[in-house]
Amino acid sequence: MLTILSVDKVTKQFRKHEVVLKNITLDIKEGTFTAMIGASGSGKSTLLNIMSGLLKPTSGSVLYKGKNLTMFDDNEIANFLRNEVGLIFQNYYLLSHLTVEENINIGISNTGRHYDLNEISKVLGIENLLRHFPSELSGGQQQRVAIARAIMKKPSILYCDEATGALDEANSKKVISLLHRIRQQYGITIIFITHNHEIAKTADRVITIKDGMVYRDTTCTNPISVEQMSWA
Numbered sequence: 001m002l003t004i005l006s007v008d009k010v011t012k013q014f015r016k017h018e019v020v021l022k023n024i025t026l027d028i029k030e031g032t033f034t035a036m037i038g039a040s041g042s043g044k045s046t047l048l049n050i051m052s053g054l055l056k057p058t059s060g061s062v063l064y065k066g067k068n069l070t071m072f073d074d075n076e077i078a079n080f081l082r083n084e085v086g087l088i089f090q091n092y093y094l095l096s097h098l099t100v101e102e103n104i105n106i107g108i109s110n111t112g113r114h115y116d117l118n119e120i121s122k123v124l125g126i127e128n129l130l131r132h133f134p135s136e137l138s139g140g141q142q143q144r145v146a147i148a149r150a151i152m153k154k155p156s157i158l159y160c161d162e163a164t165g166a167l168d169e170a171n172s173k174k175v176i177s178l179l180h181r182i183r184q185q186y187g188i189t190i191i192f193i194t195h196n197h198e199i200a201k202t203a204d205r206v207i208t209i210k211d212g213m214v215y216r217d218t219t220c221t222n223p224i225s226v227e228q229m230s231w232a
């Protein structure tokens, strides 16, 4: 399997604050689903933001397909984010004055390369909602629209920061199962931050961050299916 992302000796220190990330080194293989877990404040989002190019590390490097993201200028980062990266957060960040279809189309990058809207909306089960506005949708439906927007551009890598954090059990399971399906169908690499250990059990690999370091890094040869998840 090819390495899509190489994080090498990354540290991060915010001004006047303690060191948040301490010498993180890890590789991410193409087409895998990696869960990142760890206590609140351990540094997961900071690491994800550095891995996606949203944030520069204090030292160390992040190679994306061999290119050093940490050396990119603002324009190169903007192009990288626009063309290669999908981002999903706990809050859906849909634009309220645009329809679902218009929100999804925002995700299309200027490369012109994109999936077919009808296909993606069918995969995500939102094909009947395209003319609706976000306020008319449930949280789970809104998150599925946010996923559609994130993957329309055919990103190579999808970063999810607590993507199911605001959803109930049924909607969380639906979203996780759709993300696994998207990975299988389109080969998108997924990195998924979660506090939910059952969700982590569905991943190929679980990285535990503790006090800004990789505390545990487990490859799961036999991840559980979404149906096998027990929701505590």
Ligand SMILES: Nc1ncnc2c1ncn2[C@@H]1O[C@H](COP(=O)(O)OP(=O)(O)OP(=O)(O)O)[C@@H](O)[C@H]1O
Residues within 6 Å of the ligand: 014, 015, 017, 020, 038, 039, 040, 041, 042, 043, 044, 045, 046, 047
């Ligand atoms: N822009 C910033 N300026 C200063 N400190 C920051 C900044 N961003 C994050 N931090 C600090 O870095 C530490 C790690 O934060 P981070 O959000 O990465 O943790 P996390 O593991 O994702 O937490 P959570 O699970 O609660 O989202 C925290 O102590 C936080 O206060």
